[in-house]
Amino acid sequence: MQPNSIVEGFFRSAENHPDKTAIIWKDVQISYREVSENVRKTATFLKMKGVGKGDRVAFYGDKNPFFAYTYLATHLLNAIAVPLDVKLPEERMLDLLQQTEPKVVLHPTEANHPFPQFPFDETILQESPLAEFSFPEKEDLADILFTTGTTGSAKGVKLTHQNILAGAVNSNQYIGNDDSDTEIIPLPLHHAFGLRRLRTNLFLGATVILADGFMFPKVFFDAIEKQGATGICMVPSGFSIVKKLMKDRYIQYFNKLKYIEFGSSPMKLDEKQELAENLPDTRICMHYGLTEAAANIFIEFHEAAGKLHALGKASPNVQVAILSNEGQEKAIGEIGEIVVKGDIQTPGYWKKPELTKKSFIDGWFKTGDLGYKDDEGYVFLSGRKDDVINIGGKKVFPSEIEAALNQHPAVKDSACISISKGDELTGERIKAYLVLKGKEEPTPKELSQFLRGKLEPYKIPQDFQFIRKIPTTSSGKKQRDKLK
Structure with a gap:
């Protein structure tokens, strides 16, 4: 028993x-x-x-x-x-x-x-x-x-x-x-x-x-x-x-x-x-x-x-x-x-x-x-419900963009969030935070071009920022809200 x-x-x-x-x-x-x-x-x-x-x-x-x-x-x-x-x-x-x-x-x-x-x-x-x-x-x-x-x-x-x-x-x-x-x-x-x-x-x-x-x-x-x-x-x-x-x-x-x-x-x-x-x-x-x-x-x-x-x-x-x-x-x-x-x-x-x-x-x-x-x-995991980004009525999952960004040879890790910048058509913009592997710093234009063959145009971030570390919980899950 x-x-x-x-x-x-x-x-x-x-x-x-x-x-x-x-x-x-x-x-x-x-x-x-x-x-x-x-x-x-x-x-x-x-x-x-x-x-x-x-x-x-x-x-x-x-x-x-x-x-x-x-x-x-x-x-x-x-x-x-x-x-x-x-x-x-x-x-x-x-x-x-x-x-x-x-x-x-x-x-x-x-x-x-x-x-x-x-x-x-x-x-x-x-x-x-x-x-x-x-x-x-x-x-x-x-x-x-x-x-x-x-x-x-x-x-x-x-x-x-x-x-x-x-x-x-x-x-x-x-x-x-x-x-x-x-x-x-x-x-x-x-x-x-x-x-x-x-x-x-x-x-x-x-x-x-x-x-x-x-x-x-x-x-x-x-x-x-x-x-x-x-x-x-x-x-x-x-x-x-x-x-x-x-x-x-x-x-x-x-x-x-x-x-x-x-x-x-x-x-x-x-x-x-x-x-x-x-x-x-x-x-x-x-x-x-x-x-x-x-x-x-x-x-x-x-x-x-x-x-x-x-x-x-x-x-x-x-x-x-x-x-x-x-x-x-x-x-x-x-x-x-x-x-x-x-x-x-x-x-x-x-x-x-x-x-x-x-x-x-x-x-x-x-x-x-x-x-x-x-x-x-x-x-299959698409992302956190609270993290979904709405671009002109289309749902965008940060994890999909991050997976594409992380394939760039200069990128070690990334996290994407939505930012409100008063975009009349979409209402939201996507911002990507990047942790680099070394000293090479790709330009926003280079990153956008890299993503064009991997993502639909509306999923490509308009803003990029380099940071030292992505905030995470003690178990390693990304805390995207801390980047907002």
Whole structure:
């Protein structure tokens, strides 16, 4: 019988193979027995501070075992985990704490806020292991994860135990994880992707290696060579860093991996093709997902060799549709909003009933992304609904212009927005912001000529500006509104 929660699955794993390594951190190996005991000690600590069912426990996403202990202990008490970014500015941190009103805040250093706070270190392991406990039910709230999306306003996404369990089961089913795997996690644990990989592996009974980001790829290579790592989760920018630092040396190591999962932001087509060609025996998966609906679309680079520009197909046990604004399903090839349905989808936003109501249509969660399906069920992304530019009644997707601009030999990255300049015919003009690869600076005329063979005339920007960096969210998604 399948467990009702990640924490119940973890304790089953600990019971089935207590001496197996659960977590590797800075060359320290921690067994399932030790993690289980430390989770119960942390639960005792939290219980003594008054934490019970439905209370919020806020803690900071340092990449260490204390994060795992606190996360699972919070669930063991049927409380709600609120993992936060340790690098949050003080003002933003206070805002998120005031929204959630935690019973306890665990922080590595003393912070300026009115909520009870305690050190996030060995202090939480000083009590005896909790002896009596019951596991949460599927419908109970498990987490509140904050997402800024591309708009900059923080929203607390509510996730039930059923939501996070379904996210683990679905991704395992697609990727092919099992308890024999050892996965490198170089991602922040407060973020939905890194957190999903942590809880998924501990639920399975696999081993996780907590690694320090992508600037130290030698750590990955050592983990593959010396600790037998079989998988890694990465963001596309992380792969770009590894490739820049290690050149083609990554190939000999990554070829030994059983799987790689990419996600959180788009990946360049040529990098997808390069990976598929260089790693013929590695299962290379990429998901499209949201904090609100986990990884709901997957693609595997070898299986979809001719369609690597697609997002992929619906994840196992998930429905994905393309709907009009009125909720009618669009025909094959027609652009509409990508919507998702399944056990992975959030019940809504913390203390935001109006936003919750606006985010659903007939049981479907509205992603805010526009796209279309082909006759094989592949989903293609057209752009963010809020980013669409209206030129004389014609819809223009910034991502299409950016893809064309990024093919210019001098352009490293780009972002396009609409600007109102009182154009009598079109009402809006398109402005392109460009990040250059080097010192070569193409003229607006050269850029316009370059785009003429790739885009219809009305899609070609009238204004170009060079900047050092495109603003993005912590997960790498472009924040075009910050350019306006």
